[in-house]
Amino acid sequence: MTSAKFQKPFLAALAGQRQPRPPVWLMRQAGRYLPEYREIRARAKSFLDFCYTPASTVEATLQPIRRFGFDAAILFSDILVLPDALGQRVTFETGEGPRLEPIADAAGFSRLRSEPDWERLTPAFETLDRLKTALPAEVALIGFCGAPWTVASYMIAGRGTPDQGPARLFAYRHPELFGALIDRLVDASADYLVHQIVAGAEAVQIFDSWAGVLPPAEFERWCVAPLAALVAKVKAREPGTPIIAFPRGAASQLGKFSGMKGVAAIGLDTAVEPAAAAAMLPGDMALQGNLDPLALVAGGRALDEGIDRVLEGFRPRAHIFNLGHGILPETPIAHVERIMARVRGA
């Protein structure tokens, strides 16, 4: 309990410690709202090239830490590097988001590698390794991956969609095949997170961005059970590393995570009422969230009230201050500074 780790406020929160001022980081804190990011990003040939160049990803990860002094840095990468390493063709079109060669049938599934091409993912591990020493002593380092359901939904649809309809329909029509894809992702994601931890990640977050679109039975089958399997696999090999699950849009079903051993914290989206989340989740699970990124864009009174409501709402629990979704590119820098000042009581 007095190990060096716990001098980092972020890790203390994940260990269930309430703190007078919660640690802060923001989802997508390294990204397009930062002029210094846009500058280095413009020099890369493509987004994936950027993700696979440690000099770029180390710098991108560090930029928001230098500027704002967040309590945690998160590996600069993307959840779709895993399908890429599994042999699915992935590209990012400027202004249009990701494009993948959709998996349409058993033949498409059989073209996937049985395990990721680790060579392809080496830059992520190298990035983490370099960040270990580059970060200030009090700043924690987070690794991450997408949850099996969310990653599978992109692999089936070949792109982002408003409600992941293609994957939902595929899962109804071909449950065995979809289950095989989910299993493949559980295994690959567990290995990927363990490699990240070995390389230097002190905590990992599993992003289930599309958890909220499924009916209860499918939510249980495609979100909760695979997530539990993934968490169990990681904890079996790296029991000391805390795991954050972020089931976006699943406000009403948070109770299904209450018994998930090995999950240190739940990330909460914008729509979640802090007291409701606290009531559904055991007292030793930390809660992370959940300022509306649009309140952060708006600034002024909306921002101050939003920050205060989050601080107040989560005060009874171990809390990590964050947004309820990724920071938006149009966010003014001064508004992020405002968060830091207000959360830290400056």
Place this chain on the structure above:
Amino acid sequence: MTSAKFQKPFLAALAGQRQPRPPVWLMRQAGRYLPEYREIRARAKSFLDFCYTPASTVEATLQPIRRFGFDAAILFSDILVLPDALGQRVTFETGEGPRLEPIADAAGFSRLRSEPDWERLTPAFETLDRLKTALPAEVALIGFCGAPWTVASYMIAGRGTPDQGPARLFAYRHPELFGALIDRLVDASADYLVHQIVAGAEAVQIFDSWAGVLPPAEFERWCVAPLAALVAKVKAREPGTPIIAFPRGAASQLGKFSGMKGVAAIGLDTAVEPAAAAAMLPGDMALQGNLDPLALVAGGRALDEGIDRVLEGFRPRAHIFNLGHGILPETPIAHVERIMARVRGA
């Protein structure tokens, strides 16, 4: 309690009566999945022209009743006829959805009429009037409007967006002006629903399609309070007509509707667990929903299991069988027939 009304299973459910087989209707049951609809729609100059031509809307409303024998018919129209009647320019682009001249500021708001141009909405009332006699005796007639928040979100953004970001940002930046728009919509929607009831609607549904995107405080302010005000205004003038509220995406916040006097039923989206909804809502509120429209597209075992889960889940309550969202254009006719056979135990 023995009035003619209650010979209609749909109205009996709204009065809180459990029935061995729930009444059935489907959101967007009149629409593009029906070849007979596509045929009459193709003859109209535009979607709005179609909505404003009683010969078309009467026929479109009746088509699914004839084909499937649903227990309720819903006025064929669109929630955006109200902004149109308030003087905002509204068009529907084929394949792209609605386009409105966005309200960007106080000047934009001031160009709205203080109350709807009722002449413009006369076709809706005429449609209801004609349907009263055209429908089979056991089929109930539903009127509807959009909830103030959802309609306002289109009026601000000028189009559909994945998360109604433009309206949320506008509300943060200009809460007084946004509040004035919401108030205008509460009044106009109340009058509109009362006119529909006078014309023949036996129940009305308020569609809050975008209720789920707001943080708790904003949900209270822009969804719950305006809906309560709208319901109160309608009930003050038409106390005998049941009202269904459909707060899509608000699974975790259903408790906020539990004290809303005058709401006979809550429509539930696909993600809602029946038992959880029942626990949050008083026993005399009927529950409507919530089969996944994608399970209906998929058919087969996914459809049968989905239907059975809905029937089983809502069995303890007065229930109206419906989808959790509108029926999709690619839905096979035979799958809708399957719903009718399975729900009715044929």
